[in-house]
Amino acid sequence: MTKNRLHLVIALAIGAVVLVGGFFLGVQPQLASAASNREQQQSIDSTNDTYRAELARLAAQSAKLPAMRREAAALERSVPSSADTSAFYKEVDGVAASTGVTVSGITTSWAAAYTPPVAETPATTPTDAASPSAAATPSPTTTATPSTPAVTAPVTDAQITASNFSTIAISIDVTGSFEQALAFTSGVQNGERLFLVNDIKSTRAETTDGSATDGSTTDTPAGSGATTWTLSGFIYVLSDAASAQSSQKSESGSGAAADASSTTASKG
Template identity: 40%
Template structure:
């Protein structure tokens, strides 16, 4: 083999080595970087798609926000997060005017923690000896509409002594018996939730000689409720 051919073969080998080395040292890192960039781009695209879905959901929720506010307003008026006696007194005054009765007095107790309703325990009937030969006694059938003594009260685990309070209120009005009943009905169906627990009435107009002879003085007792914000206490009535 002559010297020229030797150098030619050597040059070819060197070029192959340089080409392979360049691929390993130069092109391969670029390919890895490109693959990493593609993977990162896919990750960002997936994250953007998720954010777009969240944004679409927020847009849908915002569309119904006004409707939710309109539904929340009467609930806030029914059970406010404060005593709200000023608004309640206005409600009573307007109700008295519409039912043509006269407000004689209002007493309000300070808020007290809500007491959950507890279902009474069932009392088992005492066992009695029976004669097997005797005919069994007929089972009493309750009249239609008679409430079952074992019916449990309606409760809600979300209503507790920490987040709910009640206030005892007594309202005294004077007017005809029919108008007084209309006042009581309006009191139970008004904007502020009012649970009537007692009603007494007496004929007579007190010390007002000009009152109608069929007037009665009625005293209505009941409860209103207050939603207690988390970590707070309801201020006493002033």
């Protein structure tokens, strides 16, 4: 009986060892694998949420793509990567036709490297140093020294440099009334090509016998004549000056620039 009990105890011990070994050898790895799978699932779900958010953002951007392409095309026409002066001449001709002025000439300079604007230092009025005579004669009143006005620094962009941006000086002569010249100036400044007008001058052709400067008779009273308005400014090219000049020479060589200029100058 004691021997049977001993065998039973040994059998129970062996069974316990088998169960414990089976747990560590079979069940525990499965539990660890399940825990690892849950962590991976959570990581995958988080990644999928990130991808879904990015896809939603890209879908929203895609809806804006047509408008962004139109804006990019408008900017390209405003500041092209080549001189493209012939297109600008045609635009000037169209504005002249719509405002009633006559373009008598366009002067175009060679492209120049862009130079960032520099803030001007305000001029200061030096104060007079006290002299013995001034000190001897007291002044009944005290004059306050005017304060120096603040100068606003020009807005610049570090990405725009002489290596990727150039300017072309343009001078346009038109003949017409003040209202016509004003409308023409507004038209060329608000056209497709960016044209910055920085100076306007007027010249009036005086007559003494009521005749025009070309000798033909007019209905205008003596002493009056046509007024010529000269607009000076700049157009811009999104390239260095050498590349812009090369495109100008290419236009001149093909005759496109010369033909457009000639057509505009002789309109009227």
